[in-house]
Amino acid sequence: DQQVKQNSPSLSVQEGRISILNCDYTNSMFDYFLWYKKYPAEGPTFLISISSIKDKNEDGRFTVFLNKSAKHLSLHIVPSQPGDSAVYFCAALGLRGSNSGYALNFGKGTSLLVTP
Amino acid sequence: ETGVTQTPRHLVMGMTNKKSLKCEQHLGHNAMYWYKQSAKKPLELMFVYNFKEQTENNSVPSRFSPECPNSSHLFLHLHTLQPEDSALYLCASSQDLPGNNQPQHFGDGTRLSIL
Numbered sequence: 001d002q003q004v005k006q007n008s009p010s011l012s013v014q015e016g017r018i019s020i021l022n023c024d025y026t027n028s029m030f031d032y033f034l035w036y037k038k039y040p041a042e043g044p045t046f047l048i049s050i051s052s053i054k055d056k057n058e059d060g061r062f063t064v065f066l067n068k069s070a071k072h073l074s075l076h077i078v079p080s081q082p083g084d085s086a087v088y089f090c091a092a093l094g095l096r097g098s099n100s101g102y103a104l105n106f107g108k109g110t111s112l113l114v115t116p
Numbered sequence: 117e118t119g120v121t122q123t124p125r126h127l128v129m130g131m132t133n134k135k136s137l138k139c140e141q142h143l144g145h146n147a148m149y150w151y152k153q154s155a156k157k158p159l160e161l162m163f164v165y166n167f168k169e170q171t172e173n174n175s176v177p178s179r180f181s182p183e184c185p186n187s188s189h190l191f192l193h194l195h196t197l198q199p200e201d202s203a204l205y206l207c208a209s210s211q212d213l214p215g216n217n218q219p220q221h222f223g224d225g226t227r228l229s230i231l
Contacts, residue, residue: 002158032217043120043206043222044159051217089159093214101171102214106158 003027004092006107013114019077021110023090026071032093034104035064035075037086044089048075080114087111119143122207122223129197130231137192137226139207147213148190149220150182151206159206165190166213194228202230 005024013019021035031052036044050057050064050073057064063076077084090107120141129135141148150162164172165184179201181193190207204227208220 004158034219036222041224043122043208043224046219046221049217049219093217101164103161103164103172103174104159104214104220108156108158 001026002107003030003094004090004105004107006088006090006110008110009108010111010113013080013112015082015114015116016079019075019080019084019112019114021075021077021088021090021112023073023075023107024071025073025092025105027092027094027105028068028071030092030094030105033064033066033073034091034093035062036089036091038089038109039086047088077112080112082114082116085112085114119221120207120209120223122205122226124226125224126227126229128229128231129194131197131199133197134193134195136194137205137207137228139190139192139223141188141190141207141209141221141223143209143211143221145209145211145221146187147210148184148187149208149210150180150190150192151208151222153204153206153225155203163192164213171213197228197230199230202228204228 034049035047037047038044066073087109089109091104147166151159163182183191204225206225207223210220
C-alpha cells in the first residue's frame with residue numbers, strides 16, 4: 001500500500017506565479033520529508049527537506065510546509081520560472097518494518113510545467 | 117563531475133544475458149542504495165549498503181545480485197531477467213544510513229530494457 005501520495009500527476013503554471021505541489025502521507029511515524037526534482041534523462045536532485053518538528057522550511061524561492069495533523073505537506077515555488085519545469089517527487093523517511101531499517105518512501109511524482 | 121555516476125546509461129539485454137550495472141560516488145558517503153523506477157510507479161528501494169555491508173534487501177528476486185566492494189562503488193549484477201524488469205535503475209548515496217535525516221544523492225540512472 002502506498003504510504004506517500006501525490007494525487008496530481010501534472011500541474012501547469014504561468015511564469016511568475018506560484019506553483020503549489022501537494023503530498024499526502026499515511027504513516028504518522030514519518031519524521032523527515034524531502035522534495036526531489038527530476039529532469040528528463042537525469043536522476044532526482046534533492047531540493048529541500050523538513051523535519052517533523054517544524055512546520056515550514058524556506059530556501060530561496062522554495063518553501064515546504066508541513067501539516068502533521070493532516071499528514072500533508074506542500075512545496076511552494078515563488079515565483080515560478082520555466083526552468084522549474086520538471087517532475088517533483090515527495091519522499092518521507094520512516095522505518096520499513098519492525099525488523100528493518102529506515103528508508104525513503106516516494107510518491108509517484110507531479111510533473112510541473114511552467115509556461116512563459 | 118557529478119557526485120554519483122552510473123554506467124551504462126542505457127542497456128538492452130536478452131533474458132539469458134548476464135550484465136552488470138555500475139555506480140560510483142565521489143561524495144565520501146558511507147551508505148549506497150539501489151532503487152527501481154517502473155513506469156507510473158514510485159521509486160522502489162531494492163538494496164541498502166552501509167560501509168560495504170548489506171543492511172537491506174527489499175525482497176528482491178535473486179536474479180538481481182548486488183555487490184559493494186568498497187564504500188565508493190556499488191554494482192548490480194543481472195542474470196536471467198524478465199521483461200517486467202525493464203525499468204530505470206537508480207543508484208543513490210548518503211553520508212550515513214537514512215535514519216540520520218540526510219538527503220540521498222542520486223545518479224542519473226540506467227535505463228534497462230529486457231527483450
